[in-house]
Amino acid sequence: GLGPIEPRDPQPQPNRAHAPRALAKLKRMFPALKEVQVVEAWAGLIDVLPDGIPxxxxxxxxxxxxxxxxxxxxxxxxxxxxxxxxxxxxxxxxxxxxxxxxxxxxxxxxxxxxxxxxx
Known part of the structure; x- marks a missing residue:
């Protein structure tokens, strides 16, 4: 994620290195999804406060x-x-x-x- 000292990209790209690990974990948690493949990815900025509460x-x-x-x-x-x-x-x-x-x-x-x- 972006921290206060990391550069801000107004149009971030998905980090494709995370997708295989996330998909493998998803398939372990939900075996019925074993045939699922990632066909599209999206990235964007979110607003986060210091305590994580809005x-x-x-x-x-x-x-x-x-x-x-x-x-x-x-x-x-x-x-x-x-x-x-x-x-x-x-x-x-x-x-x-x-x-x-x-x-x-x-x-x-x-x-x-x-x-x-x-x-």
Whole structure:
């Protein structure tokens, strides 16, 4: 992966050296896929925060700002509920679920989360 000191390529290419190992592991885990072959590969950048947990916040400054970032590639799956919660927050002043653990301020006030595992 890219770290903070690695060069950023806006159009990265797949690392083809990883494909055979990943496919072999997949076939060991799921024997029914033993005949599967890779026919296409894609690479792209993902946003990752220091604790691996997204920020979902409406910090109040500037007025009307809403933030949803750092989903580590999981944003597509989480997008519908996050969009709904942010819309509620903007419309009513509070989301229907407690999102305090996802505040951006956690990186400043020392309440940053520590996930047990990351994918």
């Amino acid at each position: 920020v979902i916040d409406a910090p109040g400054t500037p007025s009307g700002l809403a933030i949803a970032t750092g989903f580590c590639g999981h944003g597509f799956a989480m997008g519908p509920i996050v969009g709904r919660l942010l819309a509620e927050w903007i419309d009513t002043g509070a989301p229907s679920l407690d999102l305090s653990a996802f505040r951006a301020q956690r990186f400043v006030d020392g309440t940053m989360m520590r996930p047990r595992s990351m994918l």
